[in-house]
Amino acid sequence: MKRSVSIFGVGILAAATTTAVYLWPAPDALVLPEMTVISAGEYDYRPAGDFRVGTRVVDAPIEHRTARLDFEIMKHHVRQSEYSICVAQGGCEATLTKGSNDYPQVDVSYIDATAYARWLSKKTKQTWRLPTDEEWVRAAGDRFSEVILGDISNDPDPSKRWLLKYRTQALERNAIDPELRPIGSFGANDKGVVDINGNIWEWTESCFQNGKVSKDGAFLVESTSYCGVRAAQGKHRAFIIDFVRDAKGGGCAVGTPPDNLGFRLVRES
Amino acid sequence: MVTRRDALLGGALIAASPYVITKAAASEVMNTSDAAPVDLSSMPRRKHKLVAPPFVHEHEQVSTVPPAVVQFEMNIIEKEVQIDDDTYLQAMTFNGSMPGPLMVVHEGDYVELTLYNPPENLMQHNIDFHAATGALGGGSLTLVNPGEKTVLRFKATRPGTFVYHCAPGGPMIPWHVVSGMSGAIMVLPRDGLKDHENKPVSYDRAYYIGENDFYIPKDENGDYMRFEDVGESYSDTLEVMNGLIPTHVTFNGKVGALTGEGALTAKQGENVLFVHSQANRDSRPHLIGGHGDLVWETGKFNNPPERDLETWFIRGGSAGAALYEFLQPGVYAYVNHNLIEAVNLGATAHVLVEGNWNNDLMEQVVAPVEYDVAHEGKTALP
């Protein structure tokens, strides 16, 4: 069911009282986005961050988890037209945009994405926020993919794992053109969520964690969160500093950076 | 002030009427037909097919044969090239690649290049070899209009790595160079490379890193502009060029060309020769995690190489060479160590090195871990 709430935007009001001209059309009504329900149930999840057994870097253990509640996530990425209204109304910082209703808004940082969520919450009197990494994994459904270190017991040489990871990510990256495509270009997953794992990495609420894993690699012993860096999800999980809008240049000299940074929100009930 | 229309018109005239060009460039055009003849008919002749960078055509490091006339062919290709995800360049290229291919000969060889300017091109071009002597490096003997070819022969008298580039006169010179028209030639000593003690050294593989600086205009929306043809791109590009701040600095003609699936490869224990050219602008190659064991910073092999360098300087308009043995496996980044240019403008290559990690050279003693702020970290400061 599509619910919509009309909001009288300041686009017209502003034009009447000031000479401000917006580069994008400022619609006077905000149509609430279509939502998809991700149902409760069981799923597997690997926590987000760097994990070690002793000093050796390992994959986080897969945990079998059960969600007791459904949640709602935006079916599509936040659009340029939607973000533009937030900018016009002073709730969001301006960034590169053409204000199009057909294209997703990218070139946004974690800070931009959360500002949009705050603005939308205020406008709609509902609670909007970024999904956690775990919620994103649930919503990604059959499109979910991750790059893991794999079994290290037969080949503990750190350089070999490094090279393997580099090559895997390079292949993945080359499979898709980073040029922005219209909303819907990458289709829906098994849960009905659209454009998961295209060429946009999506901001999540989850902080980077440094964690210790038990000797047998089976469970997480402890972890520390560093929240200046957040997980962005796409073809692989990327950790990106919260004020970065364009991570194409990469966060470090080596590694395969995300193509575009965008977002979609969860609505709390 | 040349308008875009003028430039286009100029392009059309060039294509239609060789007469106009000959007049326009007359001051720099000469020929050698009245000079005393030289007889090279007894010289052995050999042909090399050029390959696209970063690779180098097969060659001997120590020459086992007497000097020869070494023949090469190059086609000049004007075409639109994607230089970044969101950026296109109306490029002018030697043999279709940016940079043009690396040519390798030995000291005392004669380089004989046949240069073709195909009829579908709009511009006249030539070639100036920094390795050659006289006639503006060959530039004033090789100016070819679309549909023409020329053959230049010069004697490789000085061993080293040298830039070649197009230099068709006046403001066309810098524009052709920053549109992609440069490459390099390596003239090896007949008995191969020598270290600082004059002992022979060799390489297991050679890579040619050609660095380009590009100046792409933006439209009113801030998007990089695309042009119908090379002539149309001239006036807007000139404005950006004259600001001297490149929009892109690339290795092998495209941001990311030598990373990901294009990354260079090597094996632990191999000696790799990196030839680095920049025809227009200074650069400072640096191998992150490695060094230059022996570096001919100015690229000229009659000078002893410098040792153990962290970063070396490539003067605009020159090519240098660095030899390095990869001691540790893993991923290396080969960058222009102006890190703004490396990370934000594109001047980064990666080298993937296979082998076995050596903890004696480097080990992570304590993995990043939270520390006890109350008791640790007090002794570091004075």
Ligand SMILES: [Cu+2]
């Ligand atoms: Cu030219």
